[in-house]
Amino acid sequence: MQKALEYVDENLDTFIEDLKSLCSIPSISSPNEGIKECVTKIREILEESGLNVKVLELEGANPVVYGDYKPEHYDKTIIFYNHYDVQPADPLELWESPPFEPAIRDGKLFARGVADNKGNIIARIKAIESILRTDGDLPVAVKFVFEGEEEVGGISLPKYIDKYKDLFEADIGVWESGDRHENERPSVKLGYKGIAFFEFFVRKADKDVHSGRAGLVPNPVWRLIEFLSSLRDEKGKILIDGFYDDIDINNEDEELLKGIPFDDEEIKEEYGLEEFVGKFEGFEALKSLYLKPTCNIDGIKSGYIREGTKTIVPSEASVKVDFRIFPGQTPEKLLENLHEHIEKYGFTDVEVKYYYGYESAKTSPSSFAVRIIEEATRKTYNREPLIYPMSVGSSPIYNFINKLGIPTVSIGAEYWGSLVHSPNENIRIEDFRLAIKNVVNIIDELSKH
C-alpha cells in the first residue's frame, strides 16, 4: 500500500477541493435543504473515484447514497457509515467566514459539516480511490452508506436496512467519526450511547389566573417539579423502576476507560464549573460521563418569562428531557417503564410526548474489528490510540452492530477543537490527510487478516 499512501500526499490538494465543493452545499436536514444537490455531488465523487453507486429511496425519507466496489476475489467486506446532512449554521454572526463558503486558515478548513461529517466522507472515498489508482484493484470488498437524516434522529436508516438488507452485509464496520485528543492521540470508539427524547406537559387551569388564588388553583410548575423530582436523585441516579435492569456495561468497559486521560481541573476550567454532577471526582466522574445513563433537562418553560414581574398561576408548563441510554436498554422499554412509573406514583396528569429515540450499541474490545482498526490507527498516527468503550454522544450505530451484526468501530478526521454543531466548525488539513491514510492502512490490515 505504500504507493497508495504516496498517492494521498500527491493528490491532497484535489481531495481538499472535493471536500470544499461538498461543504459548499448546505445539506441541512432540518429544514430540508440542499439534499438533492448533495446527493448528486456525492454520486459524482464516488463514480469518479471508481465505485459503483446506487441512490436508494424511500417514500418520505432523504435518499441513502450507496457505493461499493467488489474485487473478483475477496474474503472480507468492510462497510463505512457516514451522513451527508449537517446541522443548521446559526448563529451566523459568530462565523468568521460564511459557513457554506469553505475557507482555509491556519492549516484548518472551516465550514459547516466539514467535521460532522463531510471530511470523513471524502477521506474514506479518497482512500479507496488511492488504492484503486495505484494497485488497480482492492484486496477486500468495500461498501459506503451515506444517509441524510442523522441530524434529525436517523429514523429512516433502519427502514433502508430492512428493505435493502443484502446491500448492507459486511464483516467489519467503520462508523462516522472520531477525534484526536488534546494530547494528539487518535481516538477509537467502540460504541455510542442511545437516546430517547421526550417532552412532558402539565396543564391545570384553562387560563392563567391571578396569583392571589395560588392557595386554590394548582400550579402546573409545582406539579412538574414533583414529577421531575420523582425521576432522578441528586447524584444523577434515575429512579424509574426497571430502568437499570438490562444494562450491559461491564468490567471490560471500565478497564478500557482507565486508559483515558482525565484531568478534573482542566475539564472544570473548560466548562467554567466548580464541581461535576454528584460531586464526583477523577475516575468516578469519568465513569459518570462515559458509562452511566443520564436524564437531562434540555429546556423548561412556563408562565411569565420576560423581564420584570407578573403575578400569575400559569395554566401550563412543559419540559424537554433527553435520556442517554446504554446497551441493553431501548427507548420502547424506557417508555413502558415511564408509563408504569406515572401510574405507580399517580402522575396521570403529566402528558408524555415521545419525539424520537434509538438504542445504544458497542463492539466488544476483543473483536477482530477492534484489533484491525487499532493496529492501523497506531501505524498511521505513530501514537497509541485512545480506546473509548463508549462515545460521549449518541449515534445510531446499533443499525450496524445490533441490527446487522457487524462489529463496528468509530474513527475520524476531527480533533479536540473541531467545534462540531457550533460556529467555526473545522478540521485540520493534517488530520484530514492522516484520516485518508488511516483508511488505506485499515484496508491493508484487513486484507492480511
Add this chain to the structure above:
Amino acid sequence: MQKALEYVDENLDTFIEDLKSLCSIPSISSPNEGIKECVTKIREILEESGLNVKVLELEGANPVVYGDYKPEHYDKTIIFYNHYDVQPADPLELWESPPFEPAIRDGKLFARGVADNKGNIIARIKAIESILRTDGDLPVAVKFVFEGEEEVGGISLPKYIDKYKDLFEADIGVWESGDRHENERPSVKLGYKGIAFFEFFVRKADKDVHSGRAGLVPNPVWRLIEFLSSLRDEKGKILIDGFYDDIDINNEDEELLKGIPFDDEEIKEEYGLEEFVGKFEGFEALKSLYLKPTCNIDGIKSGYIREGTKTIVPSEASVKVDFRIFPGQTPEKLLENLHEHIEKYGFTDVEVKYYYGYESAKTSPSSFAVRIIEEATRKTYNREPLIYPMSVGSSPIYNFINKLGIPTVSIGAEYWGSLVHSPNENIRIEDFRLAIKNVVNIIDELSKH
C-alpha cells in the same frame, strides 16, 4: 342625606361623563404614560366638586393627588385611598371597544381602569360633591389620597406618608376596591395579603453544553428543582424555617370566612379544574384561598424552549416566585429566613433577586370602622354585606392600618364580572350609582357615631 342621595340620581349622567373623561387618559404606570395629564384631570374634578387640592411630589416618584375638605366643626376624619394608575391594556385585540375610548354597552361602562379603580375615584369624589351641593357643608372631615404607582408595587406611598404625615391622619379609612358577589351581595374587605416577589437564578457551565456530557456537567434546572422542592410541600405548606412564626390569623378570621359562600364545583368549572391545591375541599379550600400564605411560581425558563428538540445541558435557569404573606409577616423577615434556608441546606449556588414586596394588614372585625361601613353598605344595597377577613389579592393597605394606625376597610363599585387587569374591564352603571350612594351613607353613619 336624602337630598344628597337624590342629587346622585339626578346627576348620574354628568358623573358618568367625568368617569369617561378620566378613563380616556391612559395613565399606565408601567411604562410611565399619561400620568401628568391624569393628575391635572383629577385636580380639576376635585376642585369642581368643592375640595381643596394639593399635588404632592417626590423626586423620581409619580405625584400623589391629595384632596380635603374640613368643615368648621367636626369630630371625625375619613380618608379615602385610590390609585389613578392603571394596568397596560394588552392584549389589545381582545377588547371589544378600544380600552381608552370608554363605551357603554348593556348597562356597563367598558374601559381600562374603570374598575381598577377610576370608577371608585369618581364615585367617592361625587358622593362628597352631592353632600356639599345639597347640605352646603360636611358633617365630618374628608381626605382623598390618589397615588400613581399601585400597579408597579406602590413603593413611593410610604415615602409620601413619612414626608406629609399630618395630611394623612384620620379616624377611619376606606381602601380602594370591592366587588359584588355572583349572588349580588356587596363585599366589605377587612384586609389584604402582602406580597414579596423574587427571581431565583442558577448558573452552572459558562455555556450550553452537548447533553452527551450530562453525566459530568451539572444541569442548573435540576439544581433549581432541588431548591424549589425545599421551599414548599405538595399541600402548599412552605418549608422555610420560621416562615409561619409571626402570622396573626385567628379564630375571628375563620369565623368571618364561614359566612362566605363557596361552591366547589362552580369554582372548579370557572377555572377548568379537576381539583384544588392540596386536594382541599369546601371550607378547607376556602381557608387555603383566603387565610394561608402561598409560594407561587409565576414563570420558569431554561434552555431550549422553541418547537422540536435540541440536546443541551443549559448554562442557566431562572424562576420567578411570589409569596403572599399575612399579618405579622414582612418581606424583610422572609428574605432573612430565605437566606438562612439557603445557608442551612447548602443552596449557596442559588442567586436571589428581590423585586418588591410589602406587608399584609387587616382591621379587626370589632373595629367601629367595620360597623359603620357594614351598616351603611347594608342600607345602600338593601342586602347583607359579605364580610371578608382578607382579600384574595395584595394591596398596600398596611400604609393606613399599620403605618398610620387608621382602621381601614375596602369597598367599591366593581362586580364579579369586572375583568380587572383583563381585556374588556368594566363596571355596571347601577353598581357605580350605588357605590356613590354608599359613600354618602358612610358619611352619614360616621357623623352619627
